Amino acid sequence: MSTADMSSAELATYNFAYLDEQTKRMIRRAILKAIAIPGYQVPFASREMPMPYGWGTGGVQVTAAILGPQDVLKVIDQGADDTTNAVSIRAFFQKVANVAVTTKTREATIIQTRHRIPEEKLTEGQTLVYQVPIPEPLRFLEPRETETRKMHALEEYGLMHVKLYEDIARNGHIATTYAYPVKVEGRYVMDPSPTPKFDNPKMHMSEALQLFGAGREKRIYAVPPYTEVVSLDFEDHPFEIQSFDKPCALCGAENVYLDEVVLDDKGGRMFVCSDTDHCEDRCAHGHRGHLAYNKEAAE
Amino acid sequence: MTLDTLAFSGGFQEPVFQAQAVFRTLMDCMARPGTIGAIAATVTPPKPLTPAAGAIALTLCDHDTTVWLTPALAASALPGWLAFNAGAVLADERQNARFAFIEKGAMLPNFCLFAQGTQEYPDLSTTLVVEIEAFEGGRPLVLKGPGIRTQEEIAPVGLPDMFPQFWAENRQKFPRGVDLILVAGDKIICLPRTTVISVKEA
Numbered sequence: 001m002s003t004a005d006m007s008s009a010e011l012a013t014y015n016f017a018y019l020d021e022q023t024k025r026m027i028r029r030a031i032l033k034a035i036a037i038p039g040y041q042v043p044f045a046s047r048e049m050p051m052p053y054g055w056g057t058g059g060v061q062v063t064a065a066i067l068g069p070q071d072v073l074k075v076i077d078q079g080a081d082d083t084t085n086a087v088s089i090r091a092f093f094q095k096v097a098n099v100a101v102t103t104k105t106r107e108a109t110i111i112q113t114r115h116r117i118p119e120e121k122l123t124e125g126q127t128l129v130y131q132v133p134i135p136e137p138l139r140f141l142e143p144r145e146t147e148t149r150k151m152h153a154l155e156e157y158g159l160m161h162v163k164l165y166e167d168i169a170r171n172g173h174i175a176t177t178y179a180y181p182v183k184v185e186g187r188y189v190m191d192p193s194p195t196p197k198f199d200n201p202k203m204h205m206s207e208a209l210q211l212f213g214a215g216r217e218k219r220i221y222a223v224p225p226y227t228e229v230v231s232l233d234f235e236d237h238p239f240e241i242q243s244f245d246k247p248c249a250l251c252g253a254e255n256v257y258l259d260e261v262v263l264d265d266k267g268g269r270m271f272v273c274s275d276t277d278h279c280e281d282r283c284a285h286g287h288r289g290h291l292a293y294n295k296e297a298a299e
Numbered sequence: 300m301t302l303d304t305l306a307f308s309g310g311f312q313e314p315v316f317q318a319q320a321v322f323r324t325l326m327d328c329m330a331r332p333g334t335i336g337a338i339a340a341t342v343t344p345p346k347p348l349t350p351a352a353g354a355i356a357l358t359l360c361d362h363d364t365t366v367w368l369t370p371a372l373a374a375s376a377l378p379g380w381l382a383f384n385a386g387a388v389l390a391d392e393r394q395n396a397r398f399a400f401i402e403k404g405a406m407l408p409n410f411c412l413f414a415q416g417t418q419e420y421p422d423l424s425t426t427l428v429v430e431i432e433a434f435e436g437g438r439p440l441v442l443k444g445p446g447i448r449t450q451e452e453i454a455p456v457g458l459p460d461m462f463p464q465f466w467a468e469n470r471q472k473f474p475r476g477v478d479l480i481l482v483a484g485d486k487i488i489c490l491p492r493t494t495v496i497s498v499k500e501a
Binding site for chain 1: 314315316318319320322323325326327329330331358359360361363364397417418419420421422424426445446447448473474478491492493
């Protein structure tokens with residue numbers, strides 16, 4: 001059904017992309033201000049969505065507000081295109097916006113993500129929409145919103161450094177592995193959403209626009225393309241990303257983020273790419289890991 | 300046509316899709332300052348406001364936003380057009396405006412006269428939509444900042460000589476400050492408050 005068919009359809013349907021136009025305008029205004037103040041959390045009037053809070057209502061609202069009939073949408077959940085959250089959100093937008101969908105990173109114009117950045121480098125013209133549970137990086141250090149607002153206003157981020165220091169004092173290294181705080185353009189400390197810190201360097205000077213939506217907490221924030229995103233650290237304890245001993249068991253990829261998969265109850269396990277599209281793409285191009293299915297051997 | 304009937308015509312023909320297209324152009328341009336975007340939507344606001352600025356108004360303004368208009372725009376049929384097509388109300392003071400529209404040739408007030416937002420809520424600032432003559436042939440300005448890989452160059456015609464100084468003062472207050480949408484014909488350039496503008500040395 002084309003867009004023209006949709007608008008003239010006889011049966012009553014949802015408005016394009018589910019949200020009403022006034023809601024879209026409100027979210028769009030918030031997005032423009034968020035882009036103008038990188039890393040700053042813009043309050044917005046988050047709506048009830050046909051899914052519970054915590055299932056990506058913030059990301060869904062941002063996607064719905066920017067989505068057009070020409071877009072190609074990709075949705076990932078922990079890097080995978082085929083897990084529950086990704087499948088249901090993709091189906092939601094197919095139903096309410098009749099939009100083209102893909103699992104291929106490079107074909108997508110909008111990528112909605114839960115807690116991963118694709119391994120493939122994003123390019124200009126792509127928009128990455130993050131689902132964010134707790135947008136305030138200082139929330140577990142200071143529960144009062146009035147206080148965290150003031151701390152951002154005064155650029156008072158000492159508490160965050162104390163937290164990272166206490167990590168070192170207790171564990172000998174910075175033990176924060178996900179939702180690792182970053183400073184955007186030398187001003188706002190921002191929660192990159194619970195992505196593994198492995199993905200933090202990808203945010204720095206990214207060619208793609210990055211939008212963050214937190215539905216329950218009613219906040220939208222953004223990182224424009226070519227913007228400095230620096231992970232907080234200390235001179236003697238510089239920021240480091242996770243490294244893995246072995247390559248992906250299926251495609252043999254190195255320098256990618258791996259998931260642990262338990263194989264049996266005798267301690268057997270394998271490590272595979274968390275980015276399923278990246279893994280499948282490599283397999284299709286003949287890359288093989290040590291546990292890859294070998295068709296010739298099977299025959 | 301009388302002033303009254305002007306107010307009731309000339310909105311989006313397809314509000315959902317045209318507003319989305321205009322917004323995406325605005326979003327892309329705001330994320331990449333200096334990039335020239337095209338507004339294809341055909342709306343016809345009362346003169347002297349141009350169609351592109353009118354399309355931006357209908358995309359972003361509604362009953363939640365107060366709009367400030369220059370004396371010439373306020374005297375035209377535009378307030379009625381905005382009220383009918385967007386439900387937007389006029390701001391009594393520049394400092395209370397979420398959006399401000401300035402037609403081609405009108406005096407550009409100093410940015411500090413508009414809402415700056417607060418240190419806690421810098422998003423509560425005015426977005427100015429300023430119509431100018433053209434984006435080429437004027438004094439070359441060099442843009443740097445977020446959204447720009449190395450640097451961008453624009454040469455707008457129709458901005459006051461004081462513009463770089465106004466903008467530097469606006470930039471100084473970060474994170475407070477106004478954001479700018481320049482309109483020339485059906486083309487736009489967005490300048491968020493983060494952009495650093497310098498006059499290109501000859």
